[in-house]
Amino acid sequence: MSAYIDQHRERFGVEPICRTLGVSASAYYQRATGQRSARVVEDERLLEVIRVTHKHNYEAYGYRRMWKALFRAGEQAPRCRVQRLMATHGIQGAKRRGKPWRTTKADPAALRPPDLVERDFTAERPNALWVADFTHLRCWEGVLYFSFVIDVFSRMIVGWQLAANMRRTLVLDALRMALGLRAPGADVQLVHHSDAGSQYTSIDYTQTLDDHDVLASIGTVGDAYDNALAESFVDSYKTELIADRVWTCRAQVELATVEWVAWFNHDRLHEALGDIPPVEYEDHDHAAVIATVLVSTSTAAGDPTAAISGRWPAIALAPMEMTSYGQPPTGSQRLERPRGLPTGLGQPANGSGEPKRPRGLPTFPQAHYYEETGLKDLKANNRQPT
Numbered sequence: 001m002s003a004y005i006d007q008h009r010e011r012f013g014v015e016p017i018c019r020t021l022g023v024s025a026s027a028y029y030q031r032a033t034g035q036r037s038a039r040v041v042e043d044e045r046l047l048e049v050i051r052v053t054h055k056h057n058y059e060a061y062g063y064r065r066m067w068k069a070l071f072r073a074g075e076q077a078p079r080c081r082v083q084r085l086m087a088t089h090g091i092q093g094a095k096r097r098g099k100p101w102r103t104t105k106a107d108p109a110a111l112r113p114p115d116l117v118e119r120d121f122t123a124e125r126p127n128a129l130w131v132a133d134f135t136h137l138r139c140w141e142g143v144l145y146f147s148f149v150i151d152v153f154s155r156m157i158v159g160w161q162l163a164a165n166m167r168r169t170l171v172l173d174a175l176r177m178a179l180g181l182r183a184p185g186a187d188v189q190l191v192h193h194s195d196a197g198s199q200y201t202s203i204d205y206t207q208t209l210d211d212h213d214v215l216a217s218i219g220t221v222g223d224a225y226d227n228a229l230a231e232s233f234v235d236s237y238k239t240e241l242i243a244d245r246v247w248t249c250r251a252q253v254e255l256a257t258v259e260w261v262a263w264f265n266h267d268r269l270h271e272a273l274g275d276i277p278p279v280e281y282e283d284h285d286h287a288a289v290i291a292t293v294l295v296s297t298s299t300a301a302g303d304p305t306a307a308i309s310g311r312w313p314a315i316a317l318a319p320m321e322m323t324s325y326g327q328p329p330t331g332s333q334r335l336e337r338p339r340g341l342p343t344g345l346g347q348p349a350n351g352s353g354e355p356k357r358p359r360g361l362p363t364f365p366q367a368h369y370y371e372e373t374g375l376k377d378l379k380a381n382n383r384q385p386t
Helices: 002-012 014-021 025-033 038-056 063-072 079-088 168-181 203-211 224-242 250-266 278-299 304-311 367-373 376-381
Strands: 129-139 142-151 156-163 191-194 215-218
Touching: 002 014, 002 025, 014 025, 038 063, 038 079, 063 079, 129 168, 129 224, 129 250, 142 168, 142 224, 142 250, 156 168, 156 250, 156 278, 168 203, 191 224, 203 215, 224 250, 250 278
Parallel strands: 129 191, 191 215
Antiparallel strands: 129 142, 142 156
16 A cells, blocks of 8 residues: 555645545555554553453453453553454454253152242342352363352352262262351251252252251252353353363363362452452442441441341451441450451451462351361461451
C-alpha cells in the first residue's frame, strides 16, 4: 500500500489517494518515518500480559473473563482491545467437548430420600446447601475417579478425593473432608444434594450424614438437571484442567488437581459471584454479617456471637468485649480474631508471619483434620487466640 502511494503521490497527491483507498493519511506518514505507533507498542505490551495471564489461569479464560482478570490486576484495557488481540493471535478459552461416561448406577433396592432442592441451586448463607458428585478421568496408567462436594453459596470446593475405583469410600472421603473443614449443620440448616448413585444411597454414606445432622437430598434417576450445578462443575474441571493435556500417571493428575482446586477457590473468577473468587465472596459476606451485628448491638443489648454463628457455624469466636460502634477497641476491649476466618490468598493464617496455608486446602480448617493428616504445624496457625 505504501509503495503504491509513493509511486503515484506526485501525480495525485497523498490525501486524495488515501481517501480513495479508504486508508488514513496520518498512518501513511507515520509508517514513512519508520517509527512504530504508540498503539502498536501498547498492543505488544498488553499481548504479553494476556499471554502470561492466560497461562496462569489454565488457559481457561475467554476474552470476557480475561478482561475482568486484567482489570483486577490493574490493567485498564478496553474489552474490545482484549477481544481483538486474543482473536488476532489465536488465544482462546477452554472449549467444552467430550463424550459421556456413565458413572451413576442406581441401586433399585435402596431407599432414597426426596429431592429437597428441586433444581433451585441457590443459598442465602454458607453451609446451607452442598452438592456432590464424582466423575471419571483417564491417564496412561488407567482410569481415575474424582469426587467432590461444593458449597452452593460461594461455589467453593469444600471436599474432594481421587481414587482408582468408584467404591463408596471415594465419595465418603470427600464428604468427611467437607464435614471436617466446615462445621456440621443441623437438619434445618444444611442440605446435602446428590444424584441417585448407589454410592450416595449406601448405608455408610447415609449414616455419616445422619451422624452429623445433615439432611440428605437426592434427585431422580437419569436426570442430570436435578444435579445441574455439580454437572456444570464437572464440565469446567475437565475443560479447564484435564482436556488438551497429556496425563501419564495418576499421581500427576492428583498433584495437578491439588493446584487447580486452590486456584478454583482462591483465584478463579466466577460469573455467578460477580466475577470474584469464592474465598473473596465469603470474606465479603462475613464482613457484612460482622458489620450488621455490630450495628445492631450498638443500640440494643444482645449476644453478637450467637448472631454470627447462626450464619457462620464454622467460626468459634473468642471471648470479647464490645465497644460502641465506630470506636476502635483498645486494651482489654480488643476484638480477638474469630477462629477459622478466611485470611485471603497470600496472607498468614494467624497474622504472625508464620508459614501460609497450603494452596488447595479449603477454608475453615479444623484441628482434628490436621491431627488426622499429620499437619501439626498448620494446626498452630488456626488455634483459637487467647
